[in-house]
Amino acid sequence: MNRSAVLCVTLAVFAQEAVWNFYDAQVPEQLRHYFTSAGVIGLIMGLDHSWGIITQPSVGFVSDKLVRRRLGRWPIILVGAAVAAVPFALIPWATNLPMLIVCVVAFAAIANAFKGVTETLVSDYVVPSQRSKAQGFIKAGVGLTIVVSSLISLLVVDRSLHLAFAIPPLLMLIMLGLSWAFLGRRHTEAVLPEGNSGAKAQTVREFASPWAVIKDAVHSPSSPMLMLMVGIFCFAGMWSALRSLMTPYSTQVLGLTRGEAGGLALPGAVAFLVCVVPIAYASNRLGQLRTMRYGVGLFIAGLLVGFAWPTVPGTIAAMILSSLGYATFAVNALVALWNLAPTQKLLGTYTALYTIASQSGMALGPAILGTTIDLTDWRYMLLNAAFFAGITFLVFTRLARPLPDRAAL
Template identity: 65%
Template sequence: MSGSTVLWVALAIFAQESVWNFYDAQVPAQLRNFVSSATVIGLIMGLDTGLGVIIQPWMGLMSDRLARRRSGRWPIVAAGACVAAVPFALIPWATTLPMLILCVFAFGLTANSFKGVTETLISDYVAPQQRGRAQGFIKAGVSLTIIVSALISLLVVDRSLKAAFAIPPILMVIMVGLSYRILGRRHTTALRRADAGDEQADPFSSPWAVLKDLVQEPSRARLLLMAGIFCFAGMWAALRSLTTPYGTEVLGISRGAAGGIALPGAIAFLICVVPLAYLSHRLGELRMIRYGIALFIAGLLVGYAEPTPAFTAVSVAIASIGYAVFSVNGLVTLWSLAPNNRVLGAYTGLYTVASASGMALGPALLGVTVDLTGWRYMFLNAALFGAVTFAVFTLVTRRSARTAPTAS
């Protein structure tokens, strides 16, 4: 595994994630200038998720067709970054709600068109057995985008909102351009390595063909893995969304202090993600995901057993390490079960469909249990959902043993 290759791919992914993090942090506040309803703001902010579910599998399959050409997937990434930068930078210039929604829609449409494609780039340059470790470094870099977004918000937003919205897309275009210039030269060599032993005709001409193969695959391992991705992503989104109100309702602390409970978890994620990637390479991705779920559940039970600010922070930190295991291995595992190397972009899109759907529904599902049992039992309820997820991944492990994937 070339360290410089991983660095340049990570830089491209870091660039796009910096834009998305700033978008999630500041666009709701921008919408508040025109809309007072939190429900409406939430619906508008969920627009990009819906667009991603529709667009990313199609764009992933299109990138798979380009991947065997000299330029590879890069034209989609480079063009997408340049086009998406425009509506993003125009967001603070919107003086009416229709103009703002148009900018949001245009950004969501164009940014989702290359988001999954960028994440698939690592599969073009890194051998299958090394992709998990590469993902560890990439996820560590992505976690830093939260810090970058926070610094821009802290240092620039109050001085010039228009400048603040211009910085992330400019950085994205520059970083993607640099990555394209460096890695574009190496694509032909990477292509020969990826195609070694994979000369069969490609039967997947559309996303429907990919989905048909996914559903009809005898062991159902890929379909179960999609269900597991949905569950784990949903659990994580629910924990992130409801920890702050849990802190105010159960722990009796302020909103700011409750929001700070997630900080130890973010630090734990950053510290552990790369070592966990190397450990996953030794023990196996699916086995490590099951260990990660078990650790996630253990963290939740710690928080339930002792509802104090300190123990809750420890609980979230332990759960974050468990999620880090999944974050490193989830996409790599789905790639390893793909029918061949020629549909990895489409499978990245399917991963997005599963994870985005889970993140959209997870907070609502956990919220229903909170309404039924009360906030005091939130961590216990989440642990029960975790047990279901563990059972799903246990089935995936057993059934994937019957499958002989050609992609790894």
Template identity: 70%
Template structure:
């Protein structure tokens, strides 16, 4: 694409409509529009700040009425179940309007406004049925726009810059832990009602500001589809009907060893292992390392700091390597990190092991969704693919802890890191096969692979 201040040539003017923000700063690697990435990052930060506080404080609200930890965990897991069913379809709905005058923003803004109500009412619930209605109501509505907000990245950032943009997005998401912790520390003991009102208010204000910068000018800011067709992507003029989630799933089933199916499998496996490691790290610390519950709970803190420090530089490096190849290296580092913690199970070694594993996970977190966007056969279905990414990751997060827990039951807590490394090696094999398929497909076609070097 040409610079927005350069006059278009006659050939380009006749073939497509080039809008001001679809210019070189958006499309040329290394020249992202900083303000655009900032507001996209803040939009994702806004919704994730609510989810983080939800995960931190809703279990305590449920404990007022439930004595069973299993039931509390069951209700807290409902948001993942609802996401599996809701996000692909709302993503598909948003795809139909992504290139329209308002884009995906009506779904995001209306969804955020509606979700804020049951969230703010959670501490006011006077009975278990009312509390569950608020919890389920929030989870259902918030899932409806969660994936849609994440799809703002490919709407406003060109393919060559999406890994770098995701680095900033993930760094912003990691900061929601700080926001949630501060609200819990400074407010919740004084007023639970006020504490539950702050995150949705923050979400609405920041999303409103993001819309003011991006959404109000959506028709001229959004990237065009590759065919250069202006207007609503859901219109007949835009090249036919957008593939539905069911059609995409059938395509994956028909080609179970194709790149998209392999990537979904890899996402399922790695998300599952990461969730399992985080879920069982505290009991590992108490059972194997002899730590107190509080000390064991802090084992992941250095890794979290490493994630925050490394995620943006890793995003820039990944842009040069290509997303899928970078993920393969990240999975390899994850496995090596776990193996490093096996021979000498001490707190210091375990912290080093977790730092290495967390940096490996950071590579995955930055690149996995971008790789799936790049493999989408139709650029107008990116919202649908974001929803399917949620299906794969949420399913892995649901099964992963149970699977690793079974291996611990069969062996011993002492071998948890080794068991996780073995299961991680399966993920490494999946991404190794995916890299080879990409290269072979590119060689046969004599074209650039779907995982470009950036």
């Protein structure tokens, strides 16, 4: 495993996720100035993810074409980040609902377009046999962004909301610039041997569009692609719902301030950061699908602990357990899809398949969970989430059953 390459890719993913974590923590509370319904807030937070369903397959396919050139996927990433930073920083300056919606939609549309391309970078610099381990280090970087987002919420939000929203996009631009400076210049040397090697890559037919790739993958009778995408949809949806609605839950049920509520995810982020690399190494032995199944069980256990113990310590314990459960999914889901790709030249497009499943879940999950809160109460949010996560457990149980044929996943 090329450690310096993994470090630079981690830096790029860190830059991107730092913005998204702060967005998920603070934008719902911004929307509460205009909406009282948790279902409506969840719907708006979910709809921004729907942009990825529309844009990422095409952008991922284009990045697969660009990957053969000198700069590879980097132009898409750098230009997208620079443009997305503007509407994000303007969110706290929006003085009415139309202005706020314009800023939120503009950021989501642009940032979602290049999000999957950044995540695909690891496949350009790391050989397939080492990607699961590399994902462990990269997701540790993602865990660190939750820590950074929580610290910004704790230390800055209650003092200056405008400054708080300016810090994450500034970090994103600096970190992506550093990653490109160290990694982007030697892209060609890093990726060409991988792209040219192997008889399999030479015999696979060319696809004319990203939709042809998706149609071929979904209709393959021997592939677990469709069921795997269902599992990704379910798990990503509940995790997104939990992240999007945790700040309002903490203010309503636990009586915390907005800044304190935004920082409540910090202990879970630390646990994620500490354990994600060991989880990545364990996944190579247990199998990726089986590991994800165990992770969903731990995720459900955390939610039940939080419901039974509705206090700050109980919620912290719930977030720690749930974060560890989510770590198994974060490390393995994308690699499992990459392993199904017919050629290494289509990894950007297969990342788009992951995006379609995960972004669909993220689009609907907050609205579904928010609607159950409207029908019951904020007090039952974690119990409602545990019920829906149980469906996810059944999906991964079905996927993990024929392990001899799918051990490579």
